[in-house]
Amino acid sequence: MIPTSLAPTVLTDPQPFTRLRRWRLPLFTGKVSAGFPSPADDYIERSLDLNELLIQHPAATFFARAQGVSIIAAGIYPNDILVIDRSVEPVAGKIVICALNGELTVKRLARNGDHWKLKAENPEYPDIPLHDELEMVIWGVVTNVIHSV
Numbered sequence: 001m002i003p004t005s006l007a008p009t010v011l012t013d014p015q016p017f018t019r020l021r022r023w024r025l026p027l028f029t030g031k032v033s034a035g036f037p038s039p040a041d042d043y044i045e046r047s048l049d050l051n052e053l054l055i056q057h058p059a060a061t062f063f064a065r066a067q068g069v070s071i072i073a074a075g076i077y078p079n080d081i082l083v084i085d086r087s088v089e090p091v092a093g094k095i096v097i098c099a100l101n102g103e104l105t106v107k108r109l110a111r112n113g114d115h116w117k118l119k120a121e122n123p124e125y126p127d128i129p130l131h132d133e134l135e136m137v138i139w140g141v142v143t144n145v146i147h148s149v
Helices: 050-054
Strands: 010-016 024-028 044-049 061-067 081-085 095-100 103-112 115-119 136-146
Touching: 044 050, 050 136, 061 103, 061 136, 095 115, 103 136
Parallel strands: none
Antiparallel strands: 010 061, 010 103, 024 044, 061 081, 081 136, 095 103, 095 136, 103 115
């Protein structure tokens, strides 16, 4: 059992994906410099639908909000919205959502030889070795993170 002081990042409010409205937003052909400023192009390449960008399998996709900091080094922060696809195979290296002894958590699935674990992406949190006594069900693989700045 994991001490409550080292509890894994949990998820709140898993929401199924429903395509209610399509928002086509402008996508500029030029790239935005993260170094020195460059002149912006004054024309739009095409429209970008965020559904097309973020959701590959609508029937197998749901959203959840992250809570906690145990996977912060993977770029997942508290209150980020995770896009989770149940149709993607959970292989080593993928970030997964799983029910661990009845509680949802988000961790990186890792393998070392024959041993599997849920890897924390924060040195202050322990990895969770997977064994037969642990009740774990993988719900899906995180495919995108929506992060507000």
